[in-house]
Amino acid sequence: MADVNRGNRPLSPHLTIYRPQINSMMSILHRITGVGMSLAFFLIVWWLLAASTGEEYFDTANWVLTSWIGILILVGSCFALWYHFCNGIRHLIWDTGRGLEIEQVKKSGVVTFGIAGFLTLLTIVVAVRGA
Numbered sequence: 001m002a003d004v005n006r007g008n009r010p011l012s013p014h015l016t017i018y019r020p021q022i023n024s025m026m027s028i029l030h031r032i033t034g035v036g037m038s039l040a041f042f043l044i045v046w047w048l049l050a051a052s053t054g055e056e057y058f059d060t061a062n063w064v065l066t067s068w069i070g071i072l073i074l075v076g077s078c079f080a081l082w083y084h085f086c087n088g089i090r091h092l093i094w095d096t097g098r099g100l101e102i103e104q105v106k107k108s109g110v111v112t113f114g115i116a117g118f119l120t121l122l123t124i125v126v127a128v129r130g131a
Contacts, residue, residue: 022109030087033080040077078123083116 050061064070090112
């Protein structure tokens with residue numbers, strides 16, 4: 001049956017009244033990093049295709065990836081990969097029924113973010129030393 005009072009109902013204030021919680025912010029960041037990794041994937045595929053196409057085309061792609069914006073994108077992609085990985089492990093632990101209390105959720109969120117940051121820095125250091 002149609003709702004005849006449709007225009008008189010109040011709208012839900014949802015985001016405007018709720019204080020951000022670590023769990024909701026990490027969920028949003030998990031989705032953003034997933035999309036970000038998908039976009040970075042196309043950038044890396046472009047670079048690989050350029051390498052197989054020819055020297056001039058590769059020089060252009062390589063210039064983009066080694067510019068400051070390219071480096072920023074690669075570092076962001078590295079963090080996105082590690083964050084997505086660590087947060088996925090966090091969710092696997094939750095699937096076993098562990099760590100679901102509020103304080104444990106907060107602690108695991110901070111630890112997940114910290115480990116992802118550390119692994120990103122470690123990856124950068126290893127990459128720079130290997131270059």
